[in-house]
Amino acid sequence: MDPSFDDVWAECEDLFGQARQTLATLKVPQPAHVIQASVNALFRATHTLKGMAGMLGFPRFSQAAHRMEDIFDLMRQGRLRSTDSLIETLESGIQALESGLADLRRGQPEPEDYLHAIRRRLGELEALARPTEGAVLDLTSLLDLSPEVLKALSDYERTRVTAVLLAGIPIHGIRVCLDLATFDDRLRALSEAAGAQGELISTLPLEALVDQEGLCFLLLLAAPVLDIQSLGVLPDEALEVIRLADPERVPASLRADPGPLAPPPVIKSPRPAASAAAPQDAEVLRLPAQRVDALEARLMAVAQVRDSASLVLRRIQDPGMDQSMAMMGEIEAGLLEVQKSLLQMRMVKVESLFLRIEPMVKALSRDMGKPVRLSFQGGDLELERSLLGRLTEPFLHLVRNALDHGLESPSEREAQGKAATGSLKISASQRGRNLRFDIRDDGRGFDLARIEARGLAMGLLREGQAHSSEDLHRLTLEPGFSTQERASQISGRGVGMDVVRAEVEGMGGEILISSEPRRGSLVRLSLPLSRAVVGCLKVRCGQQAFGIPLSHVLRVQASPVPLAGGSRVDVLGEDLPMESLQACLGLSEPAEGQRLLVVLRQQGATVDAGLEIALGVDEVVGRTELLLRSLPELAHAPGIMGGSLQEEGILWVLDPEAVMGLAMVSLMQRVAGV
């Protein structure tokens, strides 16, 4: 067995020891808070074991630990009560994991299921804790829409659909087909007109019918009555109004007992008599974001008080304080959960955005006679709900431009030796403190010569000066450029790019464009994440703790001898450069060198490509989940993407990509002797 894992094995053994001890305390009657603290400790222990097993390369062990973690989680949530029989099962589970780990260390292969002996019992426990049928009420199935369209509804929209139906308000579908050139303005006008009549729940792009041209949208409007005339739909916009859902179809039992949902926010339109009898006791709240901000701030203040209290308790160093410390641990776990829940309220999966783009791409592809292979990546990432709404329109512009002006016609592509079907790839990835969107096509690219000529003609560029490719691409984002020169006259973009830029910059983000003639174009949007929950490896350098996002951690290993920055290390047969984390961040390096190495790999990189580097640290503390807060621009430091408040102070969370860059610079300086 690789001796470099000795520290990890030792920590696993410690964790089992703690788990056994904690389970033993639960065998005798304990006050509720002690039980809760113990279960929290067991949850954390199995969570850490799961991570470590993953790190050691034992996926089945990791799965088994995950299952035990789930049981402790159910206990934490109060969905399973601590009984003698439950504790016995858990003891058997922990014992099975512990002996399994010992076997692994002796070099034995992983068994099929470490928890085989208690599998049936665990299944019973999970069934016992499962929420009752209908606990989460979702009435979106009452909408007269295809499953594909229903899938595009976000959680929030589903909640609103359910809430308005319970309140006795019908939902109307307004289907329109808008002209490609003006759809943005028209959609905005229609949305406003519809919103004036009731609650506009969603605006979904739809696939156009075979005989229709343009872009089709479906507006979901909750309103007692719909006045079609006041929508202001133009004659050629193929208006169709559908009664999508009738509150009469809500099962009577649900109307009488609405479950966890409630009447919607006040809708300005007069309600019919039926709504007066709508259930009032279940409530969905629409809160101003500032209120959640204020709540988060208060929570942070409470966390600060908790930290101070914890420090005071530690200073007392009285064995009798153990119970108080356990309670502090309980408060800490609870606070993190509340903070995460608050954060979740704001977040939505990127997939919601993708689901809105897909039908539009299909419609454009068909209308323009340009077959396109569309692919998405990174739909599981999350972004703030407020950003989702603001991003939809810029994305519509970018996708339309890519298809309209970027991709060539099939015949033109074939003449160039390209596949007749174009490619459009939209990917999302988390890069440091940013969420990055790449919209990449394999079309003709920007015609920089024509952009330059237009820039000169408009006085945006000066004659006789050299203009870089970057400058020229950037020029297409200038407001004057886009409004005075239609995109179709320049082989590329222009229309609405200033709008995209304004919206993205308004979100504190930035937009970058690049292209290669005949190879395609890339539009990259980078949006700052103000906060996120990040799984990190916690390490220490000197007195300072750092978090390294696990997304970039390939491996942790120990060197048999202390290493100084600039050394080479063997990592799984690869010869990698090693740099001290302190050197990357401009801190003083330990004179005695470092033995612990965190191997980082660029996100999305394959084994054969992409930068890998071994980062020397003084101590590896373990895995942890952190509530990350971004650093404001004024305090931005290279290599650091934000911080998280911890008991011992602020823990800095590293931006792995930036740290790898800093490490390379530092290594080059060493070589150059600078």
Place this chain on the structure above:
Amino acid sequence: MSDTPLLLHARAAGRDILLPVSDLREVVAFAPVTPIPGGPPGIQGVVLHQGEFLPVLDWTAVEGCPARPEPAVAMAVLRPRLGLPLEGLIGTVEVPEEGWRDPAEGDPWAPIMAGLCQVGGRDLPLLDPDRLLALLHRLRRAR
């Protein structure tokens, strides 16, 4: 300029200073600052303020400030979210009727001042938060 009716009179970096109250979010007790490894020049670190990280000015980066300022007792939180350590709070004063005049030539604080105000027979520097931010950006670029 005339829409700044009230000024905070405080002591910072060894000098009496004035700050437009309209540029302040609040004044809070000084809390220990957490340094940022490799942090930008002019910023000594951050404190948590209303759940967010607040950058705190490092007076020593401002020309003409003592290398070792006296310990801060309070912090002015500026609207553009920057904390200014203050060594003492003296009170608030109304903007003098005569307004303010340009800083004296050669005053090292001139780049961060809106001007000089006469308060109690003394000329006090009136700080301009926008110029202070511009200075921080210049320091960062120069690094």
